[in-house]
Amino acid sequence: MTGQVLWLYGADAVGKSAVGWEAYAILAQAAAAGGAAGEPVAYVDTDYLGFCSPAPADQAALVAHNLAAVWAGFAAAGARRLVVSGIVVTVEDRGRFEQAIPGATFTFCRLTARADTVRARILLRREVEERSRGSELSAEARAELGAYGDRSVAFAELLKRPGWEDFAVATDDRAPGSDR
Numbered sequence: 382m383t384g385q386v387l388w389l390y391g392a393d394a395v396g397k398s399a400v401g402w403e404a405y406a407i408l409a410q411a412a413a414a415g416g417a418a419g420e421p422v423a424y425v426d427t428d429y430l431g432f433c434s435p436a437p438a439d440q441a442a443l444v445a446h447n448l449a450a451v452w453a454g455f456a457a458a459g460a461r462r463l464v465v466s467g468i469v470v471t472v473e474d475r476g477r478f479e480q481a482i483p484g485a486t487f488t489f490c491r492l493t494a495r496a497d498t499v500r501a502r503i504l505l506r507r508e509v510e511e512r513s514r515g516s517e518l519s520a521e522a523r524a525e526l527g528a529y530g531d532r533s534v535a536f537a538e539l540l541k542r543p544g545w546e547d548f549a550v551a552t553d554d555r556a557p558g559s560d561r
């Protein structure tokens with residue numbers, strides 16, 4: 382099976398899922414229109430390939446295994462392009478993911494956002510969730526989310542160091558679909 386894979390990765394709250402879904406929607410629209418660039422496309426968020434309790438000791442191995450199975454299904458349905466949203470932590474993990482779809486051409490895009498953007502997005506997600514329940518965030522929850530934001534910012538710094546992405550895109554002050 383050959384194909385093209387666009388893999389969007391980065392720390393929490395940089396927009397992996399939102400950008401991934403938008404990229405998929407654009408490619409799906411092109412496929413539906415039947416243009417030259419309109420090859421059948423699929424989308425997967427690797428978060429859903431790794432949810433397992435108890436968590437395995439090697440989460441990336443589980444994701445790679447499930448990615449291979451999901452791609453086989455997508456390819457059998459005619460997909461030749463795959464948009465993936467998911468965290469890639471090490472070059473070894475990247476290699477496992479590439480091996481999960483033999484013969485595919487991978488493009489890795491690291492999404493970035495400023496520290497203040499990441500922290501604000503993490504807080505906003507939870508605020509929206511609480512408002513939908515008719516409640517407000519407690520001071521304790523805000524403090525926990527602040528710590529979560531700090532961890533995400535630190536993780537983003539670690540992801541910068543390897544430099545094995547094909548390109549990087551900053552998502553600050555950008556909404557998916559705003560550049561169409």
